[in-house]
Amino acid sequence: MxxxxxxxxxxxxxxxxxxxxxxxxxxxxxxxxxxxxxxxxxxxxxxYRHAQAPIHQGVLHLNDVSFDQNQIYSLVDHWDYYHHVNIKEISDFTDKTSIYLGQYPDYSMRLDGVDPFGISSYHIQLMANTPTTISMFIPEVDTAYELWLDDTRLIQNGDIHHDPVSSFIKNRVITFTVDSSSDLYFIVGNSSYYYSGLYFPPVISTQDGIMSMILHxxxxxxxxxxxxxxxxxxxxxxxxxxxxxxxxxxxxxxxxxxxxxxxxxxxxxxxxxxxxxxxxxxxxxxxxxxxxxxxxxxxxxxxxxxxxxxxxxxxxxxxxxxxxxxxxxxxxxxxxxxxxxxxxxxxxxxxxxxxxxxxxxxxxxxxxxxxxxxxxxxxxxxxxxxxxxxxxxxxxxxxxxxxxxxxxxxxxxxxxxxxxxxxxxxxxxxxQLTKRLEETVEQRTMQLQHLLNQRKAFLREFAHDVKAPISSIQLFVDYLQDEDIPIDSEVENYLNIIRQKSEEAGSYVAQLQHFSKEDLPLSKRNIICIQSFLNQFYENNKPDCDACAIYLKLELEDIPAYILGDETQLIRVFENLLFNALDFTKENGHILIRQTRNASGIQIIFQDDGIGISKEKLDNIFDKGISYRHQNQKEHGLGLYIAKSIILEHGGDIYVISEEGKGCSFIIQLPESQKQD
CATH class of the missing domain: 1.20.1070 (Rhopdopsin 7-helix transmembrane proteins)
Known part of the structure; x- marks a missing residue:
């Protein structure tokens, strides 16, 4: 615990x-x-909080504000508001309300049954002891309006006289002079936008002050x-x-x-x-x-x-x-x-x-x-x-x-x-994933290198041990045939067979020695069209299958597929799998070679309906020195071991699926390559 x-x-x-x-x-x-x-x-x-102009009862005394440092003042409070009235058309209208700008978003004034659209007027009086020039920035409220100073129209933004009101969007700046007392009117009309009227307060300052504000x-x-x-x-x-x-x-x-x-x-x-x-x-x-x-x-x-x-x-x-x-x-x-x-x-x-x-x-x-x-x-x-x-x-x-x-x-x-x-x-x-992948690749490479080194050492020792007795056999056969030793024709025939088989064995040993030295360099590998390659292999080996009374069938995809490989080495693998299938398949049996694609690349399957392999033998079928042929057939168990070594060197894999009495399938997986132009 x-x-x-x-x-x-x-x-x-x-x-x-x-x-x-x-x-x-x-x-x-x-x-x-x-x-x-x-x-x-x-x-x-x-x-509403900073630099409000001191408007009292609709009157702004410009002498009460200072523009020495280009101060900015907002005109917020105490505007005279004429509801749904164009004050320039009805000059004697006296029904007005004192409001601050922004108090109501539209002309309904939050009252039920009052039209939120239309035309209304806003007024303040500007007074100065001496002629004073000021600039005004008028933020746009997406409506139409006219700005009047006494009887002079300073700005026309859109057309308030059009039905419906023709609005125009633009922030405006106007500069004007107040002599002693002037009336400033905004006549604002709106028939579409949800803000109606002079909702955003204008600001006043010197021209430099307004330009500086706009720039910022x-x-x-x-x-x-x-x-x-x-x-x-x-x-x-x-x-x-x-x-x-x-x-x-x-x-x-x-x-x-x-x-x-x-x-x-x-x-x-x-x-x-x-x-x-x-x-x-x-x-x-x-x-x-x-x-x-x-x-x-x-x-x-x-x-x-x-x-x-x-x-x-x-x-x-x-x-x-x-x-x-x-x-x-x-x-x-x-x-x-x-x-x-x-x-x-x-x-x-x-x-x-x-x-x-x-x-x-x-x-x-x-x-x-x-x-x-x-x-x-x-x-x-x-x-x-x-x-x-x-x-x-x-x-x-x-x-x-x-x-x-x-x-x-x-x-x-x-x-x-x-x-x-x-x-x-x-x-x-x-x-991190890339680093892990690199470590996995490095580990896999080391495993493959170790496997190749083991294979080389084993084959080198095996070839060395077998070469000496084969050479002795050939030497004794030469001695018997070259010396004047009386032998009959039957013995002569046996000696020729012994010579032929020893030469074949010597050739196999030479191949093993060559195989043990090969590293399958990239320069020996070429781009191979797997369909053409398998079709040629099929044509070359079909006569052997016919001679053994075995039906050989080939199934290929229609879309061309390519691999990077050594044709000689791959033929060795395919021949080993085919001849093994021939040995373990009875007469009138079937062998199928099928090529397909999957997410990992190219898949090649050698499938037969022979005697199959028992479950306990599948785990070590690719180990060196393992052979399950009849006891009277002397085999060293190198075929599948070499085949797997070659496939691994090509970056692929090989495995077997089998059930005793129901045939077996050897499945080769190879990475797909792109066709070279």
Whole structure:
């Protein structure tokens, strides 16, 4: 009994527990770091928290702000809002509401029965003690609008007078001068996109300040776009080279979808009129990325065949992607469809959070450090979804990007690290397999070399021992025939037979000596068409079989097959097997030579219906010195031993299947080669 076994089990349990504590600690650090990062971004790059212009009761005094260092101010609070009114057409309209920009995503103002589409107006008054020139950056909301300064129209983006409203997407910059008091109006119309009105607050600064902000935004979004595009390309290349796993494909699709999604901000600086199409591309690319992330999690948790994934998560993800495409391009825009679409999207985000949490719990149980990166990515994903949903109408970046874009990029980067580590792990495993294969080949080579050395030593000794008595026999026969010794014709005939047989024996010994010296160098081997070779062998040996009253049959494949071998050595093997079959097959028996292919190469079978071999004799049938012929037939048992040696030297194998009284089959396996041009 091992008294240390309980202590070993406790040590293993403690080690597993420590790994879990380490993983949880790392995840906790990541969560805290992500939350602190969001807190920092919220304080320094949020229009609703940082650098708001001091607008009071719809009036902004430009003397209350300072542009000495190109400061940027966001126009968020205290806008006069004229619901479903074009203020330039109805100048005496006084029914207005004070709102902050981003308070309502559309014109329904979250009220039942109110049309979310149409035309509305926004107004603030700008005042200055001295003429002040400012630049304004107007982020695009995928709608049409006109910007008026008093009675001067500064910008027309799309056409609000067209029915339906003709939208145009483009981020705009305008520079104008305020003398003493000016009224600034935004008249915004929308009939298709689900954001209606002036939803994203514009910002003001000097021209240098606005250009600097735009430059930083372009550089940042360009980095996000092209870095993830590079990651997608790298992942797709890995998938093309190794299609056994779809992880690389899914991750490549996720990175590519995010790259397309993030590029929409770059397109807004160029401008385009296909609003519905670009809106659909924007949404569908984001949801494809989400669907790929969920599929990656399912595969890492090994639950891709689980009912929860197959019958809920996967169908819902496909439905969301199709819905986002059809809503953006096909479906009509109305209040009911808008609310249903928003409800579906929010529900899917919460469902995805639950599924990601579920797969992360499975990953924690694996106790593998490589999975910590995927779990960390999931944490960022969950935080990003919750932060976006819970801070709706409370965050918009001044210069950089949105919270869900930060976390999505973090997810891509963390999954990239995971994929790289997984690729390195696969390469290490391949290196280990290659090393084991090399060791196996080296071991096999040493075994073959040892076998060849044994064969050479045995044959050398055997040939040396047999050569002397054969030479003596020939010498005595020559003496009897050359000397004047009276012998009759019958004795003379016997002496001639003895001479003939001794010469044959000497020839066999010479062949053995030659065989013991051969190493079958590669230069003596040629590419052989096995069908032609066997057909020639069949034609050469069929007369011998006919003479023995044995039916010889040949079966070949139609498709040519090739091997690398020495024809002389292979003929020795085939003749040995054929003549053995002739010796052990009765008259009117059958011998079949059949050639086939299998996964290991070329297979050649010598099959007879002779007396067969008993089970106890099969184990050592190829050993040297083993022969099961009749006792009056003196054999040294070298035929099958030599045959196996030759086949092994050709990189193949030979074995026998037999049952006593039912014939036997000798099966030769040889590696297949390619035909040389």
């Amino acid at each position: 091992n008294i240390f076994r309980p202590y070993g089990a406790k040590a293993i349990s403690l080690l597993v527990f420590m790994k879990k504590i380490k993983a949880i600690s790392i995840l906790t650090i990541i969560i805290i770091f992500t939350l602190l990062s969001f807190q920092f971004i919220d304080s320094h790059d949020n229009k 935004k372009l550089l940042f979004y360009g980095f996000l776009c092209f870095s993830t595009l590079s990651i997608a390309t790298y992942s797709m290349v890995l998938w093309i080279r190794n299609k056994k796993t779809s992880l690389y494909f899914l991750f490549g699709c996720a990175a590519l979808s995010f790259s397309i999604y993030i590029s929409m901000e770059l397109w807004r600086f160029i401008g385009f009129s296909a609003v519905n199409f670009m809106y659909a591309i924007n949404d569908v690319s984001y949801f494809i990325m989400m669907a790929c992330i969920l599929s990656i999690n399912a595969q890492l948790a090994h639950i891709e065949k689980n009912r929860l994934y197959r019958f809920m998560i996967l169908p819902v993800s496909i439905f969301i992607c199709i819905s986002s495409l059809t809503y953006g391009i096909i479906l009509p825009k109305n209040e009911i469809m808008l609310r249903i679409y928003g409800l579906i999207i929010d529900s899917y985000k919460y469902i995805s959070v639950g599924f990601v949490f579920y797969t992360s719990m499975i990953g924690l149980q694996k106790n593998k450090s490589i999975y910590q990166w995927s779990i960390a990515a999931n944490c960022c994903y969950v935080i990003g979804i919750f932060y976006t949903l819970w801070h709706r109408n409370a965050f918009e970046p001044i210069t950089y990007c949105w919270p869900n874009e930060y976390t999505s990029f973090a997810v891509i980067i963390l999954f990239t690290i995971f994929m790289i580590r997984k690729t390195i792990q696969i390469l290490k495993e391949n290196d």
